Amino acid sequence: MRDGLTIGAVARRGGVSVETVRYYERIGLLPPPPRSAGGHRLYGEEDARRLDFVRRGRALGFGLEEIRRLLRLEAGGCGEAQLLAREQLASLRRKMAELRRMERALAGAAAGCSASRAAGCPLLRTLSGG
């Protein structure tokens, strides 16, 4: 392509799939790029940066709506960004606590399970409310 990145190139650079890039465009997270004569999308450096921003936000566990808000704050707006970050930290910690609870409960329930045991499986007994 004369100038601009194809969707494949920008997706590879952003570490996401081509379908994901199109999806982000569909939901308005990435702006619709100009097209080649034949209708292929042509991205610029700014788009690649924006996609990177999204990917980084995802890696921090932000939802796409929150990333949309963060993108709007990109110039200044640290106060609101900080608020979003605090909420996101709290959400991550809630999820972690829930997983830890599950892990402890499951480890406890499965303790004493063995392949040779035919009946009275501790895990199945727990699930049955025993």
Next chain:
Amino acid sequence: MRDGLTIGAVARRGGVSVETVRYYERIGLLPPPPRSAGGHRLYGEEDARRLDFVRRGRALGFGLEEIRRLLRLEAGGCGEAQLLAREQLASLRRKMAELRRMERALAGAAAGCSASRAAGCPLLRTLSGG
């Protein structure tokens, strides 16, 4: 109702919503119960126990397909149950590690954020690849 629990009663006892009970029936996780003359579902004790089994499995983080397998193993089958438990423990730990990674990264990125700061927000800088 003469004999049997209404869907509302069985849902309350199982700690899930009425819609969830109907959903479980639709996907074949709960058997279709007999109906009253007017078409209302009438559940027995066995159904309530089965619903409890499912809820307990969900509380341990199992997916509905895995719970379906566990239900089939209910009489004996400790060996396979143990295998499922081990896989589920590993899955919980993977998710926890991912959340921990996000938490550390986010806490680092948001450190130094403050409401008064107008530009150069550490979090936004991180997201922009700074």
Next chain:
DNA sequence: CTACGACCTGTAGCGGCTACAGGTGCAAGG
């Protein structure tokens, strides 16, 4: 000029529910 891959649009599916809309059953109070 042909072959082949990368691209295009549109739609449906995943898991595990949740939320309607628009209708019917049931039980209790008057």
Next chain:
DNA sequence: CCTTGCACCTGTAGCCGCTACAGGTCGTAG
């Protein structure tokens, strides 16, 4: 007996963040 009002019924669509097609078109290297 009749009304009220809640609980129930079916069916469908939506949530999130993709992913996976089908069936076609474009771009480029040989």
